[in-house]
Amino acid sequence: xxxxxxxxxxxxxxxxxxxxxxxxxxxxxxxxxxxxxxxxxxxxxxxxxxxxxxxxxxxxxxxxxxxxxxxxxxxxxxxxxxxxxxxxxxxxxxxxxxxxxxxxxxxxxxxxxxxxxxxxxxxxxxxxxxxxxxxxxxxxxxxxxxxxxxxxxxxxxxxxxxxxxxxxxxxxxxxxxxxxxxxxxxxxxxxxxxxxxxxxxxxxxxxxxxxxxxxxxxxxxxxxxxxxxxxxxxxxxxxxxxxxxxxxxxxxxxxxxxxxxxxxxxxx
Numbered sequence: 001x002x003x004x005x006x007x008x009x010x011x012x013x014x015x016x017x018x019x020x021x022x023x024x025x026x027x028x029x030x031x032x033x034x035x036x037x038x039x040x041x042x043x044x045x046x047x048x049x050x051x052x053x054x055x056x057x058x059x060x061x062x063x064x065x066x067x068x069x070x071x072x073x074x075x076x077x078x079x080x081x082x083x084x085x086x087x088x089x090x091x092x093x094x095x096x097x098x099x100x101x102x103x104x105x106x107x108x109x110x111x112x113x114x115x116x117x118x119x120x121x122x123x124x125x126x127x128x129x130x131x132x133x134x135x136x137x138x139x140x141x142x143x144x145x146x147x148x149x150x151x152x153x154x155x156x157x158x159x160x161x162x163x164x165x166x167x168x169x170x171x172x173x174x175x176x177x178x179x180x181x182x183x184x185x186x187x188x189x190x191x192x193x194x195x196x197x198x199x200x201x202x203x204x205x206x207x208x209x210x211x212x213x214x215x216x217x218x219x220x221x222x223x224x225x226x227x228x229x230x231x232x233x234x235x236x237x238x239x240x241x242x243x244x245x246x247x248x249x250x251x252x253x254x255x256x257x258x259x260x261x262x263x264x265x266x267x268x
Contacts, residue, residue: 046244051228055245058109062249065113066120073121080118087111091250100242108246109245112253123260127267134260141255145221156219156226164219171213192265210262217255224248239254 069080090108094101124131148154174194190196191264195206224247231240 003174044238046238046240047226048228048232050238051232051241051244054241055248058105058249059246061106062113062116062253065110066117067113069114069119070121071117072114073118080122083111083118087115094246100239100241100246105242105246105249109249112249116253116256119257120260123264128167128265130260130263130267133263134256137259137263138252141218141259142221142252145218146225149222149225154222156222160219161223164216164223167212167216171209171216174209186253192261192268194268195261196260196265204265206265207262210258210265213258214255214262217251217258219250220254221248222256224251251265 065083069083072079087108090104090111094104094108097104120131120134123134145154178193178195182191185193192206193203196204197207198205200208224244227247228244231244
């Protein structure tokens with residue numbers, strides 16, 4: 001039985017059931033033309049400050065992993081090798097993933113940190129003082145490149161990027177060949193492969209290629225900074241701050257390892 005209080009209320013049709021007004025055609029058209037509710041993610045665009053904060057967080061994880069790799073080298077000698085493999089796989093996953101994943105990027109930073117810590121400890125045992133030199137040299141390259149980019153004196157261009165990609169493919173091909181020379185060259189082979197056994201005008205090939213690789217790394221940083229700058233200007237979603245931080249981290253790690261090898265060959 002319907003409640004009498006509702007039955008006498010005109011809003012309930014006098015039958016105890018709520019009255020549902022039928023909207024007019026004009027009302028339906030007005031509701032259809034209303035703008036959609038704003039997406040919170042789209043309302044928060046990528047910023048330089050946000051990218052810097054994310055980058056500092058990823059590099060903090062990298063340094064923590066490096067400390068673990070450095071300390072554990074005498075205890076677990078091959079931990080850094082396994083971490084390097086894991087870091088390489090995570091790098092490929094992050095590169096080919098359509099959208100950035102903070103968890104995967106932080107996982108990459110941790111794995112690569114352990115790898116860098118282990119290999120740095122190994123180099124330091126062979127050539128004392130080389131790590132501080134490599135760190136200072138890497139920071140110098142990053143700082144100079146950032147200053148030149150911020151001042152507008154260095155910019156990414158389509159032609160320069162095409163040359164960069166061709167040079168990168170050539171350098172990668174040489175590196176693969178050199179790895180095979182180091183593995184199958186026999187006990188008397190130079191530990192640096194072609195980098196140490198081949199000389200041009202009395203200069204080891206490794207030193208020339210090392211300088212070349214540092215220049216490639218510097219331009220790669222320019223591309224990273226250019227991506228961040230254009231992302232901020234175009235107000236792309238905030239999540240791509242992680243993409244910018246990942247790109248910078250990959251380039252800085254590559255720069256550091258190249259400079260470390262360059263110094264080792266120079267001090268052989």
